[in-house]
Amino acid sequence: MGHPTKDRRITLERIESYLPERSVRIEELGERLGLHRAQLGVFRKFYGLDTLRFDPELPLLDLLRPAARAALEALPEDGRVDYLAYAHTTQAVAPPDVDIAQVVGADLGLPDAEAFGFSHQACVSSLGAIEVLGELLRAEGAEGAYALMVTGEQAYSPMVQHIPNTSIMADAAASCLITLDGEGDVVRSFAIRTLGEYAQWLELTPEQNTEFGEQYGRRIADTIHEALAEAGLTLDEVDLVIPHNVNKLAWRQTIKELEVEPEKVFLDNVPRFSHTYASDVFVNYTTLRDEGRLVDGAHYLLVSVGLGATFGAMVITHRAGGGA
Amino acid sequence: MSSAGIDKVRDWILGRHPERTELAADVDLIESRLVDSLAFVELVYTIEDAAGVEIDFDAIDIEDFQTLATIEKAFFA
Numbered sequence: 444m445g446h447p448t449k450d451r452r453i454t455l456e457r458i459e460s461y462l463p464e465r466s467v468r469i470e471e472l473g474e475r476l477g478l479h480r481a482q483l484g485v486f487r488k489f490y491g492l493d494t495l496r497f498d499p500e501l502p503l504l505d506l507l508r509p510a511a512r513a514a515l516e517a518l519p520e521d522g523r524v525d526y527l528a529y530a531h532t533t534q535a536v537a538p539p540d541v542d543i544a545q546v547v548g549a550d551l552g553l554p555d556a557e558a559f560g561f562s563h564q565a566c567v568s569s570l571g572a573i574e575v576l577g578e579l580l581r582a583e584g585a586e587g588a589y590a591l592m593v594t595g596e597q598a599y600s601p602m603v604q605h606i607p608n609t610s611i612m613a614d615a616a617a618s619c620l621i622t623l624d625g626e627g628d629v630v631r632s633f634a635i636r637t638l639g640e641y642a643q644w645l646e647l648t649p650e651q652n653t654e655f656g657e658q659y660g661r662r663i664a665d666t667i668h669e670a671l672a673e674a675g676l677t678l679d680e681v682d683l684v685i686p687h688n689v690n691k692l693a694w695r696q697t698i699k700e701l702e703v704e705p706e707k708v709f710l711d712n713v714p715r716f717s718h719t720y721a722s723d724v725f726v727n728y729t730t731l732r733d734e735g736r737l738v739d740g741a742h743y744l745l746v747s748v749g750l751g752a753t754f755g756a757m758v759i760t761h762r763a764g765g766g767a
Numbered sequence: 768m769s770s771a772g773i774d775k776v777r778d779w780i781l782g783r784h785p786e787r788t789e790l791a792a793d794v795d796l797i798e799s800r801l802v803d804s805l806a807f808v809e810l811v812y813t814i815e816d817a818a819g820v821e822i823d824f825d826a827i828d829i830e831d832f833q834t835l836a837t838i839e840k841a842f843f844a
Contacts, residue, residue: 481808481811481822482808484811484822485807485808485811485824487824488824488827488829489807489829490807608807653806656803657800660800695798696798
């Protein structure tokens with residue numbers, strides 16, 4: 444290898460996302476999820492959910508393939524993908540004898556890429572995978588090597604679709620082609636905190652749920668400030684927070700904690716797509732990019748929270764001339 | 768009746784926050800995190816139970832749930 448490692452910056456060469464076409468209103472899921480009038484009313488009126496993409500007939504590979512292929516289009520002719528991480532929230536996305544990371548690698552024509560799954564940070568796993576892939580490239584990647592982060596999953600059962608009093612999960616996928624010192628968006632920092640006392644996911648006691656809800660906003664704010672400090676930036680210097688789509692009420696409390704204008708957090712996709720597991724920040728990124736709202740040289744915060752409970756914040760600097 | 772109804776709502780909120788003994792009518796319940804996002808459905812049920820009616824979600828706004836005073840005005844006046 445022969446090149447310095449720590450000094451090399453992770454760059455996001457291409458970010459793409461994919462949403463199944465089938466769109467449903469949350470009320471259409473009421474019976475499937477056992478949601479009653481008041482719960483649906485709260486989800487719609489206060490949490491800001493409206494429609495979401497949900498296609499149980501779509502095979503998982505067909506969900507993952509379009510964004511991954513689109514991201515790979517940024518791979519130079521002589522470029523090689525050494526690593527592939529499939530980041531997912533739900534532990535069981537396939538039967539135990541099926542390794543989705545390997546299947547995706549083969550499907551994409553990347554049989555030589557070292558492919559592995561990555562899930563213990565739940566909905567922060569996609570951001571966490573970027574860091575891990577970047578570290579792998581730094582540690583042992585060949586000059587000019589690339590890595591591919593693939594995320595996406597489906598709300599295949601009511602148990603993984605309805606997070607009580609929190610969100611209704613939806614289908615989506617995203618992918619990110621990564622290298623070191625490339626021309627894409629620069630990863631300036633990544634802060635992550637896992638609070639293991641909430642590891643029981645949906646089986647927390649009511650007291651734990653209350654406690655978790657109370658500190659949710661503050662924990663996100665702390666993680667954001669940690670990422671900013673590591674990047675040597677202030678929140679004022681960041682153009683926009685590109686968040687997960689859990690719900691608008693949780694973000695309202697976080698916005699209060701951050702002491703920023705509500706417009707600083709991009710929440711337009713909450714009523715359109717709802718919470719799409721670990722894909723949210725990339726779905727939101729591509730929406731903003733495709734609307735021409737990402738500014739060359741501007742800084743953005745990618746923020747997500749995962750059950751379990753993990754808080755993650757990544758500062759990136761957008762480069763319009765790059766691939767992303 | 769109206770004061771008894773809002774008292775039930777106040778008691779429910781205080782019951783979730785043992786460190787507090789009182790709750791003024793103008794305290795912002797959402798921004799102060801006295802009612803966090805995980806507890807909103809329970810708040811709705813508590814209000815419906817105390818008011819004896821189902822909330823019409825098409826007719827209300829999140830601001831109606833901002834403080835005890837706005838809850839009282841919207842559901843117990």
